[in-house]
Amino acid sequence: MQKSSKFFLGFITYHSIERRSATASIHVGQDSYFDNETVLEQFERLFQLIEFKEDFKNHKIEIVVDNARTHTAKSHSLQDFGKRIGTRCPVDKIEYVDLQGKRQTLNCYFQNGRHQGLSKGLYEISKELNVILPSKTTLEDLHKALADHPAFKVPSRLEQLAQKYNIRILFCPKFHSELNAIEGLWCHQKQFIRRNTDQTYNFQQRLKSGYPIASVSKGTGTMSIR
Structure with a gap:
């Protein structure tokens, strides 16, 4: 009997629901953003890795992807x-x-x-x-x-690529960010920044420049941002 495993792919992260594990990688495309070619390269790497995962053998793999244009691009329209x-x-x-x-x-x-x-x-x-x-x-x-x-009526380039590996792509509906796990991550990150910084211009400049602005207390294990 064929089992079913589902993944959720946000912007750069995919999760195995069965194992509660996560892996992330970044390969920035042009203009500091992901283009369709970069996205396809990363997905193909994922598809190839899944083949070698013992836990996913004899499973039907479905991957849920957000509805970004870099994901839904087609070869022609x-x-x-x-x-x-x-x-x-x-x-x-x-x-x-x-x-x-x-x-x-x-x-x-x-x-x-x-x-x-x-x-x-x-x-x-x-x-x-x-x-x-x-x-x-x-x-x-x-x-x-x-x-x-x-x-x-052609599928997206991502769907065509997934078909080669017997994987099904499911796109999240548009304008429903609550269904996209990565949006929840961004939400909590922004809340953390707002609550733990003074939101001044100097802080924003340090944030953009990559200047170290966070420290962790060894005693309490808490993080503070300055």
Whole structure:
């Protein structure tokens, strides 16, 4: 019988609910923030480590992730494509499963003919997908017509990566920070700072500069911030 293990991934931390343990790592991306590539690298490392955990063998792994754009980024969306031939196009081809369950590949650039090497644009792509369009079609019409087509209902890059390791990704609903464990951590940290500092400009400058501002009393084990 297959057991189920759930992880919660906040910004940089993941927790094993079964063991009540936690591991954290930081690999800062561009502009002192995590980009999608950095996030995918870290998640893949996690997925690879899970394979070697004896406690998780024969388990169905589900990982709950917050709904940040760095997590939910997709390889392409309708808004990334232009309407006409030669306009913007984010991918060379789209692979998808059609309504009959068959895998299909759609080339987004012309492979031969007078337009060889140019992007097809959504209008030509729609015709290849046998989507019925009005005689005068706007880009908005194309978005509506293709919104429910399997070629454009793609999972996030993170979900696609997780599928390679037989792991399921569950995204927290948007605007519900109470479901994100890391938000509780930030909340308590900010409360601690407010209660234990004078909130002056000089203190904020020391905090930004990384100047040592905390000390621990050996006698009581309590921390004070100056």
